[in-house]
Amino acid sequence: MDKDSIRFSPAEQTALKRADSHKNPRRKSKRNPGRSMFIALYLAPALILYAVFVVWPLIQAFQFSMYRWSGLSNQSTMIGLDNFRALAHDDHFWNALKHNIWLEIVIGVLVVILSLVVAHALIAKGSSVKWLRGVILFPQMMSLIVVAILWMFIYNPQFGLLNAIFGALHMPGDQKTWLGKPDTALAAVGIAFAWYAVGFYAMLFAAGLSGIPAEVNEAAELDGAVGLQKFFKVTWANLWAMKRIVAVHLTITVLNVFVLVFIMTSGGPDRATDVLLTYLYERAFTDSNFGYATAIAVANFAVAMVLTLIILKAIGRDPTEARDFKRLKT
Amino acid sequence: MNKALRQTAFALLYISILGPMLWMFISSIKPGYEIVSSPWSLPNPVHLINYSKAWNENGLGHAFTNSILICVGALIILLPAGAMAAYVLARYPFKGSQIIFGTFLGGMMFPFFLVMVPLFFLMTQIHLFDTKIGLILVYVGFSLSFTVFVLTGFFQTLPNELAEAAMLDGCNDHATFWKVMLPLAKPGILVVGVFNAIGLWNEYGLALVLMPSPQNRTLPLGIANLASTQQYGSDWGALFAGLVIAVVPVLAVYWLFRNEIHRTMMAGALKG
Numbered sequence: 001m002d003k004d005s006i007r008f009s010p011a012e013q014t015a016l017k018r019a020d021s022h023k024n025p026r027r028k029s030k031r032n033p034g035r036s037m038f039i040a041l042y043l044a045p046a047l048i049l050y051a052v053f054v055v056w057p058l059i060q061a062f063q064f065s066m067y068r069w070s071g072l073s074n075q076s077t078m079i080g081l082d083n084f085r086a087l088a089h090d091d092h093f094w095n096a097l098k099h100n101i102w103l104e105i106v107i108g109v110l111v112v113i114l115s116l117v118v119a120h121a122l123i124a125k126g127s128s129v130k131w132l133r134g135v136i137l138f139p140q141m142m143s144l145i146v147v148a149i150l151w152m153f154i155y156n157p158q159f160g161l162l163n164a165i166f167g168a169l170h171m172p173g174d175q176k177t178w179l180g181k182p183d184t185a186l187a188a189v190g191i192a193f194a195w196y197a198v199g200f201y202a203m204l205f206a207a208g209l210s211g212i213p214a215e216v217n218e219a220a221e222l223d224g225a226v227g228l229q230k231f232f233k234v235t236w237a238n239l240w241a242m243k244r245i246v247a248v249h250l251t252i253t254v255l256n257v258f259v260l261v262f263i264m265t266s267g268g269p270d271r272a273t274d275v276l277l278t279y280l281y282e283r284a285f286t287d288s289n290f291g292y293a294t295a296i297a298v299a300n301f302a303v304a305m306v307l308t309l310i311i312l313k314a315i316g317r318d319p320t321e322a323r324d325f326k327r328l329k330t
Numbered sequence: 331m332n333k334a335l336r337q338t339a340f341a342l343l344y345i346s347i348l349g350p351m352l353w354m355f356i357s358s359i360k361p362g363y364e365i366v367s368s369p370w371s372l373p374n375p376v377h378l379i380n381y382s383k384a385w386n387e388n389g390l391g392h393a394f395t396n397s398i399l400i401c402v403g404a405l406i407i408l409l410p411a412g413a414m415a416a417y418v419l420a421r422y423p424f425k426g427s428q429i430i431f432g433t434f435l436g437g438m439m440f441p442f443f444l445v446m447v448p449l450f451f452l453m454t455q456i457h458l459f460d461t462k463i464g465l466i467l468v469y470v471g472f473s474l475s476f477t478v479f480v481l482t483g484f485f486q487t488l489p490n491e492l493a494e495a496a497m498l499d500g501c502n503d504h505a506t507f508w509k510v511m512l513p514l515a516k517p518g519i520l521v522v523g524v525f526n527a528i529g530l531w532n533e534y535g536l537a538l539v540l541m542p543s544p545q546n547r548t549l550p551l552g553i554a555n556l557a558s559t560q561q562y563g564s565d566w567g568a569l570f571a572g573l574v575i576a577v578v579p580v581l582a583v584y585w586l587f588r589n590e591i592h593r594t595m596m597a598g599a600l601k602g
């Protein structure tokens with residue numbers, strides 16, 4: 001992530017400039033020890049809570065990952081990178097990672113496509129759209145627990161909605177145990193995730209779509225670009241900034257999918273839906289192998305970082321910028 | 331033709347979002363055997379006993395109270411602590427204030443799973459494991475990133491002149507904050523409060539690890555427990571009622587504040 005964009009938003013920049021002006025409270029603070037006290041006092045509650053419950057455990061996580069530890073304090077042994085070496089030879093770990101990557105690619109692409117379609121619906125005009133903007137985030141507002149259980153019922157072989165639909169249409173697939181079969185379970189969980197997540201990304205894409213200047217669309221239409229052609233040649237290119245945000249956000253969200261898998265399948269049947277975080281949970285709280293579990297968490301985080309960097313590299317440049325530059329020269 | 335296609339597309343979209351939820355509501359007022367035998371039928375007669383079963387016999391009433399206590403408790407600590415820190419970070423730049431702001435922001439990047447195991451032991455060590463106050467403090471810690479981020483931005487948009495005028499009128503730093511700036515920041519604090527309340531109400535992972543005993547269950551834990559016990563009892567009606575109990579408060583709050591929530595979610599993601 002770009003350092004400057006995080007540290008200095010425009011609003012902060014003005015704040016910084018303000019800090020240099022003569023009315024700057026900081027300059028006063030040299031004369032006024034009360035002000036330093038004020039600053040310290042007001043920052044303290046948040047900083048202490050944040051340091052104790054977030055920063056300190058975070059530091060410990062990297063430390064723990066280098067220990068063999070079963071939870072009893074006198075039985076921890078520093079083993080350096082051995083946990084990571086063991087991970088590299090752990091079939092269950094690779095199996096879980098494979099499912100994460102499968103979800104990233106298949107479900108990630110599905111979510112992006114659906115979100116783009118829904119985004120077009122969201123920026124359409126008319127009475128049918130008015131309610132859509134409110135309704136679209138309903139799934140996202142529900143607890144993932146509720147989403148998980150609701151979809152378990154939808155997939156239920158006896159009375160689930162899905163089999164009822166198949167039955168009503170007299171299609172094969174009736175009476176199928178979607179979550180119970182290794183070949184359909186992961187996809188079934190992924191589709192529940194898509195139902196949950198699409199609304200949010202659709203809203204982001206909708207914001208991106210309405211940010212495309214009207215002239216760009218008009219020019220494209222004058223040039224005879226319509227429908228899908230216009231979408232791929234014009235719209236898709238102009239969404240670059242939003243694509244970047246969606247891709248990074250979605251990648252990290254999918255990688256951290258836990259509740260859905262944990263509740264819907266617990267990684268089963270026969271590890272067919274195991275993902276890194278369910279495997280981590282099993283290692284930590286079923287096997288009490290806490291050091292190893294933390295190593296999985298660190299590996300999970302490393303995967304997130306690598307994927308994020310790849311995405312930022314791939315969608316890193318503003319394609320319209322280059323074009324403007326050329327136009328200026330000619 | 332084109333119009334018909336459009337209408338169909340919109341109808342499909344509405345059905346795929348609302349269909350499963352509607353099914354959940356309808357099933358929650360049907361007796362268990364009817365859910366199994368005729369999933370499509372409308373309830374006849376309305377079977378409200380599911381709700382009293384879920385609420386009383388299955389302990390969701392107790393879990394509901396726990397969830398309220400924990401949400402409210404977390405907000406009572408989070409909002410003042412977050413607002414005070416954000417105010418200082420927004421209006422009293424000092425050496426290192428950018429680093430502190432960056433540290434708060436950085437927290438949004440790390441998934442809680444990274445700290446799951448260390449947190450489990452930390453809470454045991456400081457005797458806050460499996461206590462409401464313990465979960466409240468952890469929730470506050472994990473909500474601070476987003477809260478400080480949004481509120482800092484909010485305080486920066488407030489006109490500087492007001493604070494200066496208050497100072498000239500003889501307010502000191504404390505009075506300026508509590509009497510002038512904080513009331514002005516109410517809309518921002520409201521949004522952050524609603525946003526965090528929804529997130530904490532729905533939270534499952536941290537509660538799962540930190541709150542094992544049944545009497546401490548939050549609503550998501552209570553529902554997960556109900557789901558796993560009903561697999562043997564197969565009283566599906568009560569479980570559907572439980573889902574509705576968990577969802578309705580959130581959807582109501584969301585509907586009231588939906589425009590603000592949309593804006594805040596966008597801001598959070600755009601920081602990304």
